[in-house]
Amino acid sequence: MRISTDKIISLLFFILSAFYLYQTYQIQVFSFDEHAPFNAKTFPTFLAYLGMFLSTLYVVLPERQPSKVDHKVLDYKSTLYLIIIVTIYGFVLLKAGFFLSTSFFLFFSYYFLGERRWIWMLILSFPFVALFMFLLHGLLDIYLRDPFLKMLGVIG
Amino acid sequence: MIEGILIGLQTALSFKNILMVMMGCFFGTIIGMLPGLGPMTAIALMIPITYGFEPSTGLILMAGVYYGAVFGGSTSSILINAPGVPGTVATAFDGYPMAQQGKAGKALAIAAYSSFAGGTISAIFLLFAAPSLSKVSLAFRSPDYFALMVLGLTAVSAFSSKGQFLKAMMMVILGLMLATVGQDSLSDITRFTFNNMNLTDGISFVLIVMATFAMSEALTIILKAKDPSRATEQISLSQLGSIKLDKDERNKMLKSIPRSSVLGFLIGVLPGAGATIASFLAYGMERNYVNEEEKQKFGKGSVHGLAAPETANNAACSGSFVPLLTLGIPGSGTTAVMLGALLGFGIQPGPRLYMTNPEIFWSVIMSMYIGMVILLILNLPLIPYIARVLATPRNFLIPLILFFSVTGIYLMSFNNFDIYLMIGIAVVATFLRLYNFPMPPLILAFVLGSLMEENLRRSLLISDGSFNFLWDRPLTAIILVFTISIISWQAYKSFKK
Numbered sequence: 001m002r003i004s005t006d007k008i009i010s011l012l013f014f015i016l017s018a019f020y021l022y023q024t025y026q027i028q029v030f031s032f033d034e035h036a037p038f039n040a041k042t043f044p045t046f047l048a049y050l051g052m053f054l055s056t057l058y059v060v061l062p063e064r065q066p067s068k069v070d071h072k073v074l075d076y077k078s079t080l081y082l083i084i085i086v087t088i089y090g091f092v093l094l095k096a097g098f099f100l101s102t103s104f105f106l107f108f109s110y111y112f113l114g115e116r117r118w119i120w121m122l123i124l125s126f127p128f129v130a131l132f133m134f135l136l137h138g139l140l141d142i143y144l145r146d147p148f149l150k151m152l153g154v155i156g
Numbered sequence: 157m158i159e160g161i162l163i164g165l166q167t168a169l170s171f172k173n174i175l176m177v178m179m180g181c182f183f184g185t186i187i188g189m190l191p192g193l194g195p196m197t198a199i200a201l202m203i204p205i206t207y208g209f210e211p212s213t214g215l216i217l218m219a220g221v222y223y224g225a226v227f228g229g230s231t232s233s234i235l236i237n238a239p240g241v242p243g244t245v246a247t248a249f250d251g252y253p254m255a256q257q258g259k260a261g262k263a264l265a266i267a268a269y270s271s272f273a274g275g276t277i278s279a280i281f282l283l284f285a286a287p288s289l290s291k292v293s294l295a296f297r298s299p300d301y302f303a304l305m306v307l308g309l310t311a312v313s314a315f316s317s318k319g320q321f322l323k324a325m326m327m328v329i330l331g332l333m334l335a336t337v338g339q340d341s342l343s344d345i346t347r348f349t350f351n352n353m354n355l356t357d358g359i360s361f362v363l364i365v366m367a368t369f370a371m372s373e374a375l376t377i378i379l380k381a382k383d384p385s386r387a388t389e390q391i392s393l394s395q396l397g398s399i400k401l402d403k404d405e406r407n408k409m410l411k412s413i414p415r416s417s418v419l420g421f422l423i424g425v426l427p428g429a430g431a432t433i434a435s436f437l438a439y440g441m442e443r444n445y446v447n448e449e450e451k452q453k454f455g456k457g458s459v460h461g462l463a464a465p466e467t468a469n470n471a472a473c474s475g476s477f478v479p480l481l482t483l484g485i486p487g488s489g490t491t492a493v494m495l496g497a498l499l500g501f502g503i504q505p506g507p508r509l510y511m512t513n514p515e516i517f518w519s520v521i522m523s524m525y526i527g528m529v530i531l532l533i534l535n536l537p538l539i540p541y542i543a544r545v546l547a548t549p550r551n552f553l554i555p556l557i558l559f560f561s562v563t564g565i566y567l568m569s570f571n572n573f574d575i576y577l578m579i580g581i582a583v584v585a586t587f588l589r590l591y592n593f594p595m596p597p598l599i600l601a602f603v604l605g606s607l608m609e610e611n612l613r614r615s616l617l618i619s620d621g622s623f624n625f626l627w628d629r630p631l632t633a634i635i636l637v638f639t640i641s642i643i644s645w646q647a648y649k650s651f652k653k
Contacts, residue, residue: 005591006591006592009588013326017329020333023347028345029343030345033343037620037621038612038616038621040340040342040343043336043609043612044348047336050329051330054322054325054329055326058322058323058326061322073380074379075380075382082374082378086558086562087576093562093575094570098566105555106555109554109555110555113378113554115549115551120552132563142567144567145570
């Protein structure tokens, strides 16, 4: 017997709901709240049981339209690379500051996706980020941490 | 009342105030287009500027910013599937598919016309019905609100196509579970944080919406880049900026606008409900209203599906001024900021406002109408240029969408954890979308989660732990009957054959 991926996802949702229920019982409520009609555990408990009930229904009931995904045409490799680039961007954003990290992130992402028009790649990275920073920092007075620009004396 | 309207018109039509509305609409649109910066932020940014003005001028500026930001949010929803505010999430359901089909200009035009109509019609309602509607809004109690939210969540089952009802309901539960992360609002007990300080305040709405819509969309485009079936989805660049609607599209829009305006306004009047619930309910209502052929187009670029939530969210914006101006109760986060501004001017909103400060009460109402006209005049000519965003080559557009997503989160929290969390949720959402698990129910459930828990808490405490509150009040019972009917109908449709 072959189980569809939809049912496997529902099974995972059942496990998630069971874990959520377990975590709900770990919530430490105040002693005077323990037997109150409603405390911090009440709503999550309803949700956990409802989640388990719905996922069981999906697993048990016959499936009429299982989703069909052709994995051969999906580009997992490029997607994974892009996720890694965004994660690195998130990691260096606070350390290197907004301007440098964002400009390099944009530049390398364009390059990685196959773009080779260098002038456009440059315009849509460094000057674009500078303009964006000016809009936020200069006009709207929204603080953007940037040790690099601070060191150069561009921002205060 | 006529005297009041004339006072309002006189104040709103002064050169200075018209200039303020224009500035407000313009800056609001720009700020609203930036992910992470919604009307609330836009208005908050304007508060220091307005303190130099007369109260009516300051409020007029803020009302202009409000409408502009809501329209700006719709623009990013339609063009890059990145709704920056909850009220424009439903706009993306059909606006984005329409833009993908090379009709970005039309989608933006429908959004502009619908917003204008919704805002205008509800401004008229506001004019005549504000005092009496404030009494209606006070009649709603916690059990009614709880039932209304259950109805709103059930209505999302209407969004899911045949056979997807259970998947949509699972997404609702997942959204509600995510909403419970962080401190409990009453006891301050932390829940599901795994001792991580970054989760103490819960997960932000912008993070969830950016992860499940914008970032997940960008990842899906890359994932399916080599899919031959996607090759047919090439955008016709020559048609991108066309804002001309044909007769059929105009008729469809004109049918959706009146009913969505009424619904949006009435939902907006209820404190705490607001534009988000209004737009989702209008979308669900519209889908159930149209014929079977039109129903199949929902989620694939339906004119009804775009016009309804756009009309309703603007109508709800006007409606939310009813409890603010007549009762002093802000109906949404945005009007709460405006309440703060009013108090800053030394004005106490409430039942006596339109007697003690008629020029403020009526000029805000009149300037809403003028703001709508100006928003339309300002934005219509810009649509062909705004729509060209989609003509940006994929190699540039994808990194820019990712940049806006990350920046939206960075601007809110300034920490790495939220960015990693967003990436994690985006990866899971991309996988779930691949298997047709719908994201809109998750978003709505996440938005309503804390409100729903709060109202359930109050209802259970009042009824001493008994669930009798569900049928004790006729209003609650009626709303629940609607909910049960929707569930039964969807279940019947899913399981027949």
